[in-house]
Structures are given as structure tokens and as C-alpha cells.
Amino acid sequence: MATLDPEDWSELRALGHRMIDDMFDRLEGLGAAPVWQPMPDAVRAGFRAPVPREGSGAARAYDAFAARIAPYASGNTSPRFMGWVQGGGNAVGMLAELLAGGLNENCGGRDHVGLEVERQVVAWAAELLGLPAATGGLMVTGSSIANFIALLCARRAHCGAAVRQDGLGGRRLTGYAQAGVHRCVPGAFDMAGLGGAALRRVALGADRRIDLAALEAAIAADRAAGAEPFMIVGTAGSVDVGAIDDLAALAAIARREGMWFHVDAAFGALAAASPARRELVAGIGEADSVAFDFHKWAQVQYDSGCILVRDRQLMLDAFAQDASYLTTTARGLSGGAPWPCDMGPDLSRGFRALKVWMTIEAYGTAALGGIVDDCCALAARLAASVDAAPRLARLAPVPLNIVCFRYDDGGAELDALNAAIAADIQESGRYVISTTTIDGVRALRAAIVNHRTRAADIDGLAAAVSAAGDARRREPIG
Numbered sequence: 001m002a003t004l005d006p007e008d009w010s011e012l013r014a015l016g017h018r019m020i021d022d023m024f025d026r027l028e029g030l031g032a033a034p035v036w037q038p039m040p041d042a043v044r045a046g047f048r049a050p051v052p053r054e055g056s057g058a059a060r061a062y063d064a065f066a067a068r069i070a071p072y073a074s075g076n077t078s079p080r081f082m083g084w085v086q087g088g089g090n091a092v093g094m095l096a097e098l099l100a101g102g103l104n105e106n107c108g109g110r111d112h113v114g115l116e117v118e119r120q121v122v123a124w125a126a127e128l129l130g131l132p133a134a135t136g137g138l139m140v141t142g143s144s145i146a147n148f149i150a151l152l153c154a155r156r157a158h159c160g161a162a163v164r165q166d167g168l169g170g171r172r173l174t175g176y177a178q179a180g181v182h183r184c185v186p187g188a189f190d191m192a193g194l195g196g197a198a199l200r201r202v203a204l205g206a207d208r209r210i211d212l213a214a215l216e217a218a219i220a221a222d223r224a225a226g227a228e229p230f231m232i233v234g235t236a237g238s239v240d241v242g243a244i245d246d247l248a249a250l251a252a253i254a255r256r257e258g259m260w261f262h263v264d265a266a267f268g269a270l271a272a273a274s275p276a277r278r279e280l281v282a283g284i285g286e287a288d289s290v291a292f293d294f295h296k297w298a299q300v301q302y303d304s305g306c307i308l309v310r311d312r313q314l315m316l317d318a319f320a321q322d323a324s325y326l327t328t329t330a331r332g333l334s335g336g337a338p339w340p341c342d343m344g345p346d347l348s349r350g351f352r353a354l355k356v357w358m359t360i361e362a363y364g365t366a367a368l369g370g371i372v373d374d375c376c377a378l379a380a381r382l383a384a385s386v387d388a389a390p391r392l393a394r395l396a397p398v399p400l401n402i403v404c405f406r407y408d409d410g411g412a413e414l415d416a417l418n419a420a421i422a423a424d425i426q427e428s429g430r431y432v433i434s435t436t437t438i439d440g441v442r443a444l445r446a447a448i449v450n451h452r453t454r455a456a457d458i459d460g461l462a463a464a465v466s467a468a469g470d471a472r473r474r475e476p477i478g
């Protein structure tokens with residue numbers, strides 16, 4: 001039987017070096033490789049095997065990784081991946097994951113460096129967004145759970161301590177967000193037991209930002225009907241088109257109404273790192289809480305979401321639990337209170353902050369802001385090429401880094417046709433783009449998020465979409 005740590009490390013060490021070399025080869029070759037390829041049935045079947053009783057050894061496990069796993073990744077590391085708002089990761093972040101794995105820190109609590117690094121990252125994020133230095137926060141899986149944590153803090157702030165024991169007792173709490181809000185926000189209302197419908201989806205203006213008059217009318221109507229409006233969720237970077245709500249105006253309405261102001265800034269938060277685009281998220285520093293991801297525009301590896309809460313005590317009020325084995329002390333390893341496990345839902349937590357800390361130490365926020373600017377410039381370039389193409393029609397403005405358009409030759413079945421085009425393009429391995437729905441019609445969507453993307457990576461996309469549409473017209477959808 002194998003032991004988990006070998007007596008002789010030399011073989012495993014050599015294997016580790018080979019893994020790192022292979023992965024650098026892969027990163028260097030991303031530009032030439034297919035973005036994504038479908039997994040053959042035989043490969044898929046290989047992952048339906050019974051659990052091995054005896055191991056095959058690290059070298060064979062790695063051979064299996066190289067043959068059956070690495071070739072079939074989703075492709076978001078590629079410069080020609082524009083399918084969804086997904087970051088490309090970076091090499092320093094990758095190495096940091098190796099280092100974090102070596103330390104194997106449990107960042108739920110106690111007095112050790114993992115928590116200090118996490119506090120540093122949270123403080124950096126607060127500084128970047130213009131929140132106070134004392135802002136509380138945590139690294140979490142992503143903005144979905146960050147939005148959920150924010151909602152629970154807002155609920156605790158509105159209802160007081162009793163809500164944690166007694167629940168809502170029939171009180172009808174309502175929240176408000178723009179109609180293009182990410183699905184995880186109504187999902188958070190659902191998970192919190194408020195009901196997804198308690199998040200009112202407010203109409204968009206022509207700029208696809210929340211209509212402020214409609215918001216105020218919705219709040220007034222709910223109050224008149226006996227509900228308790230308690231939370232406004234601004235969107236900074238809507239997932240469909242990249243629109244950013246007027247955050248300063250939302251902050252003012254929330255203050256006037258005595259409501260919690262949260263911002264879902266999953267990717268838009270990074271605009272704050274760009275001197276040229278910081279103005280787009282003006283007002284974000286007035287928020288009571290902000291959810292965002294380092295794993296999107298900040299190019300840190302998955303997963304690395306972040307929740308910031310202006311009043312750190314409120315995180316403790318919303319989440320702290322008594323448990324004798326988690327008692328904190330003034331000295332020793334049980335010191336260092338407050339602990340992350342009392343500020344959010346998780347007890348055991350990995351060292352997510354390290355890859356963020358190392359990426360920012362290595363490159364600085366100016367480089368991240370530069371990536372934001374480059375992506376937005378590339379999106380504008382793509383939009384121009386779409387506008388110049390005879391059978392392509394753009395479906396939304398491009399305020400940030402997302403271009404929504406479609407093949408439109410004036411013929412029938414454009415929704416089905418464009419869905420087929422997206423799949424054809426994906427299966428070609430040349431690009432990954434996705435689809436969404438804009439004002440009721442199927443759109444193609446290119447989100448430019450990756451620091452590796454250059455003009456050469458997008459310049460053929462409009463022509464490729466046109467050609468795919470023309471080919472489909474000659475050979476109807478099967």
C-alpha cells in the first residue's frame with residue numbers, strides 16, 4: 001500500500017517539476033491552441049469508473065490528467081474565449097495556488113498568517129473602492145455567495161438580533177434591483193427565505209441602467225401596501241451588456257429611505273482600478289456592502305470572490321455563533337479574534353487570499369486597471385467591426401467590455417439561427433462566444449475579460465460569425 005508522503009521524495013519532486021514545465025508550455029501556447037473542444041464519449045466514460053481500491057501512483061495519475069483532463073478544459077484561459085464574463089487567470093496566481101496547497105491553511109480562524117493576508121486583501125479592496133479602512137470583508141467562492149452574505153447582513157441590520165432566532169414572522173421585506181440583475185440576487189432572496197419575488201426587478205432606462213423614477217415608485221407602492229423596503233442592490237456591470245447603474249443616485253435614495261445599499265460589482269468593481277474609468281463606478285464607496293470577484297477582471301484563479309461590508313461588526317452580528325471548541329483567547333493560536341468563521345457561513349476555509357495577494361504584489365493595481373482599459377478598447381473595436389458588417393446587427397450599447405449583436409439577414413428564425421451560430425463557432429475551436437436575450441431576441445454575446453486578448457484575437461470574429469450564418473442559411477438547421 002502506498003504512503004501519502006514518500007520516503008524518497010526525488011521521484012515526486014521530479015514529477016512536480018515536469019507538471020510545472022508542462023503547464024508553462026500550455027500557457028505559452030494558448031494563443032495557437034483551440035479555445036475549447038467537445039469531450040469525446042470515450043473520455044467522458046472514463047470518468048464513470050468505480051472508486052479505485054489501490055492507487056496507480058502519482059505518475060500515472062498525472063499521465064491521466066495530461067491525456068484526459070487538460071485537453072478538455074472550458075477554455076477561459078484562452079485569448080479567444082469571450083463566452084462569458086470569466087477571467088483568464090494568471091501564472092503568478094497559479095503558482096500561488098501551489099504554495100497555498102503546500103501550506104494547506106484553514107482560514108476559518110485562529111491566529112496565523114493566512115488570516116492576516118486575507119485582512120490585507122480586504123483592506124486593499126476597500127481602499128480601491130473608496131470604502132473606509134475599517135471595512136469588514138471575506139474572501140468567498142464568488143459574487144453569488146457574496147451577494148447572499150450581503151443580504152443576510154442587510155436583513156440583520158433592518159430586523160435586529162431577534163430575526164436570527166425567530167425568523168421574519170410574517171414581515172414582508174422587499175429589495176430592489178435593475179431588471180438585468182444577475183440571477184444570483186433573486187436567488188439570494190430565495191435562499192434567505194424572503195422569496196425570490198421579494199426582489200423587485202425595476203425597469204431599465206434606455207441606457208440599460210436602473211430607472212430611478214421607477215425605483216422610487218416601486219418603493220413607495222410597496223410601503224403603501226405594508227411591505228418593508230429594506231435593500232437596494234445596484235449593479236456595476238450587468239451581466240448581459242455591462243451597464244453600470246447610477247450608484248451615487250442609488251446611495252442617495254437608500255439613505256433617504258433608510259435602506260441598505262448593496263452593489264453587485266462582480267466584474268465592474270475593477271473599473272475602479274482604471275483612472276480613465278473610475279468615474280463609471282462613482283458612488284460605490286458609499287455602499288453598505290459590495291460583492292465582487294477577483295476571478296473575473298482581476299485575473300486571479302477561480303475561485304476568489306470577495307464580500308465587503310462597511311460595518312464589520314454587522315458581519316459578526318449576522319453570523320457569529322457560540323461553540324466552545326471555537327473559543328478565542330488573548331494568547332496563543334486561539335487568539336486573533338475576530339475570526340472569519342464568525343463573519344460568514346463557512347467554518348473551514350482555504351487560503352484564497354494568497355493568490356490575490358501575490359497577483360497584486362506582483363503586478364500592482366495599475367496593471368489591472370490597464371487590462372480593464374484594454375478590454376474596453378477591444379470591445380469598442382469589435383463593436384465597430386460588427387457595425388461595419390452587412391449582415392450583423394448590434395443589439396445594445398457597449399458601455400464596458402461586452403458586445404451583444406446577431407446575424408440578421410432579414411430572414412426567418414433568427415433566434416434559432418443565432419443559437420446555432422454560437423454553437424458552430426464554439427465547436428470550431430476558434431472562438432467561444434455565448435448567447436443571451438436582449439429585449440426578447442436571441443443575441444450573440446462577446447465578453448472581453450481576458451488579459452491575453454489582443455486585437456488579432458477579435459479581428460476575425462465578425463467575419464467568422466457572418467460566414468457561420470451564411471453557411472447555416474445554405475444548409476438549414478438540422
Ligand SMILES: *Cc1c(COP(=O)(O)O)cnc(C)c1O
Pocket residue numbers: 085141142143144145182184235236237238239264265266267293305
Ligand atoms: C459573475 C456575476 C455574478 C456571480 O458571480 P460568481 O462569482 O459567478 O458567483 C453576479 N453578478 C454579476 C453581475 C456577475 O457578472
